[in-house]
Amino acid sequence: MKKTLGFLLTIVALINSNVIKAQDNSIFILGEKNNNTHNTGSVWLKEISTPDSVFEFGMAFASFAPNAKLDWHMHPGGQILIITNGIGYYQEKGMPRQVVRKGDIIKCAPNVLHWHGSTPNTGFSYIASSPSQKGKTIWKEPVDEKEYNVIDPSVPTANTLEQTIKALSKKKWDWMSAKNADSLSVLFDEKCEFVHMGGTWGKEREVDIIKGGFIWYKKAEVYSTSVKFYGNTAIVLSDIDLVAVVGGKDAINPFMVTEVYVNEGGSWKLGQLTFSHLARPLKLPK
Numbered sequence: 001m002k003k004t005l006g007f008l009l010t011i012v013a014l015i016n017s018n019v020i021k022a023q024d025n026s027i028f029i030l031g032e033k034n035n036n037t038h039n040t041g042s043v044w045l046k047e048i049s050t051p052d053s054v055f056e057f058g059m060a061f062a063s064f065a066p067n068a069k070l071d072w073h074m075h076p077g078g079q080i081l082i083i084t085n086g087i088g089y090y091q092e093k094g095m096p097r098q099v100v101r102k103g104d105i106i107k108c109a110p111n112v113l114h115w116h117g118s119t120p121n122t123g124f125s126y127i128a129s130s131p132s133q134k135g136k137t138i139w140k141e142p143v144d145e146k147e148y149n150v151i152d153p154s155v156p157t158a159n160t161l162e163q164t165i166k167a168l169s170k171k172k173w174d175w176m177s178a179k180n181a182d183s184l185s186v187l188f189d190e191k192c193e194f195v196h197m198g199g200t201w202g203k204e205r206e207v208d209i210i211k212g213g214f215i216w217y218k219k220a221e222v223y224s225t226s227v228k229f230y231g232n233t234a235i236v237l238s239d240i241d242l243v244a245v246v247g248g249k250d251a252i253n254p255f256m257v258t259e260v261y262v263n264e265g266g267s268w269k270l271g272q273l274t275f276s277h278l279a280r281p282l283k284l285p286k
Contacts, residue, residue, distance in 0.1 A: 043062065173217070192273070235260055235261075243284065
């Protein structure tokens, strides 16, 4: 177990090194989505290291959408969890439920019945390691829904999540105004789409446009913003007047901006940004 923990901590140190910038997104892809045989909600699992004759423990990366959890289970050889993102729950049978956050390390002793998962409103992810020679996971009954949904005051609610998304949307406008292409590149999902009056394109072109100054999102005057959640997806609608410089020419237009954010493993990523021109007159003076 000590060798396992030492190896895992080395992995975490690499994740946080300068080679991998201090971002919230994971270096691991999501992997295969579970078929809900031993879980509820959306859970993705990827094996990142298989056991062999030298290292007898396996390692896996798991990501949970909000409102997802594993059934009660136990590991004959025990298990170590390193929480890499988000906020989740961990509970051993007969013990109070724990709230776990990015950076926490959980050591579950052999044959201890337990469960872990995301909270109803936040996703989370972890690296898991278990000795393979002791046997496979033993699955038990699902977690009681009433117990799972007991509110914990330390966990974000729908209201606090709405404020989080609104703050992220505002930060995005600030980064656009400052031409902060590096921060925007982290926020934009790799498959992000941008729908403008002049066309539709992907992340790479949008980042290049901002970095090169062809479009300068000089100022977004936001008059109203609404947020709706659908599982691990947040849709933001904002009524704005946008002051921009396009190809060296000033432009002010009223837009309804649609932002689609997706939470994967505890990180909110922008999946789509659409500018829909409004018929209303400008509120900002030209």
